[in-house]
Amino acid sequence: MKIELAENYGFCFGVKRAIKIAEENTNAATYGPLIHNSKEIARLDKDFKVGLVEDFQTFKPGDKAIVRTHGIVKDELAQLKENGIEVVDATCPFVTKPQEIAQEMSEKGYDVVIFGDESHPEIKGVKSYATHGATVVTSVEELHDLKFHERIALIAQTTRKVEDYMEIANYLIPRHKEVRIFNTICNATFENQEAVRKLSKKADVMIIIGGKNSSNTKQLFNISYENCPNSYHIEDENELESEWFLNKKHCGVTAGASTPDWIIQNVINSIEKSIN
Amino acid sequence: MKIELAENYGFCFGVKRAIKIAEENTNAATYGPLIHNSKEIARLDKDFKVGLVEDFQTFKPGDKAIVRTHGIVKDELAQLKENGIEVVDATCPFVTKPQEIAQEMSEKGYDVVIFGDESHPEIKGVKSYATHGATVVTSVEELHDLKFHERIALIAQTTRKVEDYMEIANYLIPRHKEVRIFNTICNATFENQEAVRKLSKKADVMIIIGGKNSSNTKQLFNISYENCPNSYHIEDENELESEWFLNKKHCGVTAGASTPDWIIQNVINSIEKSIN
Numbered sequence: 001m002k003i004e005l006a007e008n009y010g011f012c013f014g015v016k017r018a019i020k021i022a023e024e025n026t027n028a029a030t031y032g033p034l035i036h037n038s039k040e041i042a043r044l045d046k047d048f049k050v051g052l053v054e055d056f057q058t059f060k061p062g063d064k065a066i067v068r069t070h071g072i073v074k075d076e077l078a079q080l081k082e083n084g085i086e087v088v089d090a091t092c093p094f095v096t097k098p099q100e101i102a103q104e105m106s107e108k109g110y111d112v113v114i115f116g117d118e119s120h121p122e123i124k125g126v127k128s129y130a131t132h133g134a135t136v137v138t139s140v141e142e143l144h145d146l147k148f149h150e151r152i153a154l155i156a157q158t159t160r161k162v163e164d165y166m167e168i169a170n171y172l173i174p175r176h177k178e179v180r181i182f183n184t185i186c187n188a189t190f191e192n193q194e195a196v197r198k199l200s201k202k203a204d205v206m207i208i209i210g211g212k213n214s215s216n217t218k219q220l221f222n223i224s225y226e227n228c229p230n231s232y233h234i235e236d237e238n239e240l241e242s243e244w245f246l247n248k249k250h251c252g253v254t255a256g257a258s259t260p261d262w263i264i265q266n267v268i269n270s271i272e273k274s275i276n
Numbered sequence: 277m278k279i280e281l282a283e284n285y286g287f288c289f290g291v292k293r294a295i296k297i298a299e300e301n302t303n304a305a306t307y308g309p310l311i312h313n314s315k316e317i318a319r320l321d322k323d324f325k326v327g328l329v330e331d332f333q334t335f336k337p338g339d340k341a342i343v344r345t346h347g348i349v350k351d352e353l354a355q356l357k358e359n360g361i362e363v364v365d366a367t368c369p370f371v372t373k374p375q376e377i378a379q380e381m382s383e384k385g386y387d388v389v390i391f392g393d394e395s396h397p398e399i400k401g402v403k404s405y406a407t408h409g410a411t412v413v414t415s416v417e418e419l420h421d422l423k424f425h426e427r428i429a430l431i432a433q434t435t436r437k438v439e440d441y442m443e444i445a446n447y448l449i450p451r452h453k454e455v456r457i458f459n460t461i462c463n464a465t466f467e468n469q470e471a472v473r474k475l476s477k478k479a480d481v482m483i484i485i486g487g488k489n490s491s492n493t494k495q496l497f498n499i500s501y502e503n504c505p506n507s508y509h510i511e512d513e514n515e516l517e518s519e520w521f522l523n524k525k526h527c528g529v530t531a532g533a534s535t536p537d538w539i540i541q542n543v544i545n546s547i548e549k550s551i552n
Contacts, residue, residue: 162450173445173457174438180456181449 001275003251003268004203006195010255010264011035012188014092018069019260021090022050028064029053031080032121034090035069040260059085071095071125095122098155098184099129105153106130110180113137113148115168116157123157140171150177158186189216189257196220196254200227203252205244208233209267210256217256228252236263237270245275277551279527279544280479282471286531286540287311288464290368294345295536297366298326304340304364305329307356308397311345316536335361347371347401371398374431374460375405381429382406386456389413389424391444392433399433416447426453434462465492465533472496472530476503479528481520484509485543486532493532500530512539513546521551 011019015035022034022044029051033041044050050066056076059065061084067077071091080087091099098114106112112134116123127134134155137143152172156165162185173179200206206224210217212235224231232244245251251271255264287295291311298310298320305327309317320326326342332352335341337360343353347367356363367375374390382388388410392399403410410431413419428448432441438461449455476482482500486493488511500507508520521527527547531540 166446166449169449170442170446173442173459176459178456178458180454181445182454183449183452 001245001248001251003253003271004199005264005268006192006199006252006254008188008191008195009253010192010209010257010259010261012092012186012257014069014094014186014188015257016261018090018092019044021088022066023048025064025066025088026050028066028088029059030066030068030090031056031059031072031076032068032070034066037258037260039263043260043262056080059083061085064088066090068121069095070121071099072121073124073128074099075128091125092158092186094158094184094186095125098126098158098182101153101155101182101184102126102129102134103131105155105180106132106134109149110151110153111135111148112153112155113143113168113172114155114157115160115165120157122159126155126157137168140167143168143171148172148176151180152176152178153180153182155182156184158184159189160185192216192220192254192257193223196224196252197227199252199254200224200231203228203250204230205248205250206231206252206254207240207267207271208254208256209235209264210259211235214256214258217259220254220256224252224254234267237266240267240270240274242274245271277521277524277527279529279547280475281540281544282468282475282528282530284464284467284471285529286468286485286533286535286537288368288462288533290345290370290462290464291533292537294366294368295320297364298342299324301340301342301364302326304342305335306342306344306366307332307335307348307352308344308346310342310366313534313536315539319536319538332356335359337361340364343367344397345371346397347375348397349400349404350375351404367401368434368462370434370460370462371401374402374434374458377429377431377458377460378402378410379405379407381431381456382408382410385425386427386429387411387424388429388431389419389444389448390431390433391436391441396433398435402431402433413444416443419444419447424448424452427456428452428454429456429458431458432460434460435465436461468492468496468530468533469499472500472528473503475528475530476500476507479504479526480506481524481526482507482528482530483516483543483547484530484532485511485540486535487511490532490534493535496530496532500528504528510543513542516543516546516550518550521547 064086069092112130118136208221221233340362345368388406394412497509
């Protein structure tokens with residue numbers, strides 16, 4: 001039986017990159033959780049001595065601080081460097097980009113509007129780069145009472161749905177001379193869905209790995225099930241049943257965005273064992 | 277009886293300005309019709325000796341050429357000047373603006389997309405300013421087979437409906453890294469409608485002047501009629517009936533976008549006579 005991974009699955013590019021950076025920087029600490037996955041954070045602590053610090057002022061000169069995927073507030077980054085902390089930047093490049101846009105647009109005199117969650121670390125970081133300030137909104141309604149100048153730069157949190165972003169854009173465009181819209185939404189989730197759609201059309205058994213409560217994993221399962229009735233949603237290798245693979249020729253594997261590679265690898269190893 | 281003109285009515289700012297320029301430049305000729313109103317063009321010819329030239333190469337050195345409200349193709353403008361023609365620019369400032377935007381965005385490396393009618397003189401002019409070319413579309417469907425780079429600048433013909441413009445924007449935004457949307461739609465029609473709405477709420481008789489086939493004049497009449505049942509749509513002063521003004525205290529007057537001021541003035545003079 002052929003085992004084939006989806007073209008896009010599990011951790012996105014930014015998360016994979018951050019974990020690699022953490023693994024290469026033992027005896028360090030991340031400022032805030034590196035990613036939103038406690039198992040993976042525990043593994044980094046145990047295997048690579050990468051700890052977790054919640055208050056950046058805890059870092060002492062000579063310490064090594066890893067900036068999480070979501071980025072960091074500009075002033076805190078400056079203060080870490082000022083305090084003699086070695087800073088290792090694991091900010092997702094898809095987050096660095098909106099930070100740069102916020103700064104450039106603010107300095108060019110645009111009113112910067114950010115569509116996202118003001119309390120989310122990513123947005124705290126992006127907003128801090130807008131030299132002359134930025135307005136953060138989560139819905140069109142919040143815009144009704146706000147006044148802007150003629151030229152607006154619009155930025156979205158990377159994880160937002162594009163349909164919701166368009167609502168904000170559609171409100172602003174007719175009301176202003178220029179609206180400069182930056183498509184800063186990361187399409188990793190979308191790509192995972194496209195990949196499972198493609199793979200499930202040719203496989204005769206599909207394994208979808210991820211938390212049973214994970215919304216994006218459930219979506220992957222639903223897409224897979226539409227094309228391949230032999231689709232199974234599992235959390236790890238312990239749930240596999242060897243009869244699923246009886247007389248099967250092509251096993252497709254994918255995983256939700258919160259599933260680390262090592263869990264996926266364990267699943268693949270177990271499937272291989274079960275068919276031999 | 278008080279006679280009050282709507283805050284916005286008839287010719288838009290750009291048309292009024294162009295006619296004033298033409299009147300101040302006797303013994304000249306416009307390159308193409310100055311505005312889309314033959315009565316007015318005949319008047320300018322008769323009273324101010326402002327003729328009409330359809331081919332710009334007809335102009336001879338020393339001639340005075342008036343550029344129409346819709347603007348002119350960049351190369352033709354250069355050639356007129358090169359040929360020693362005195363150029364008087366009556367381009368509407370709301371058209372000059374998209375010309376400048378097209379040039380600046382094209383030179384900054386944006387793919388310039390223009391929403392408008394490629395055969396319209398305004399769009400021919402605007403497009404000619406995009407140094408590296410521009411794509412003109414009239415519908416979303418036309419975009420389906422087109423490929424652009426990551427950064428797009430979007431410009432609209434001044435007379436387009438904003439809802440249609442948003443459709444184009446909504447297609448482009450999710451598909452590109454940056455879409456810079458310039459709201460180049462002129463809101464003169466919209467303003468005339470707002471003004472007649474306001475005036476017809478306080479007047480007890482309303483006179484709406486404009487061609488019987490004029491779509492925008494009919495819209496003005498409909499809005500007026502909702503608020504003031506004594507609303508009358510006329511083409512000129514000959515249609516006025518004195519009984520309309522019997523026992524009335526407040527007469528509102530407005531006019532469609534193709535109605536020259538002198539027709540409006542004739543109507544007002546006749547109303548004044550009829551009530552004295």
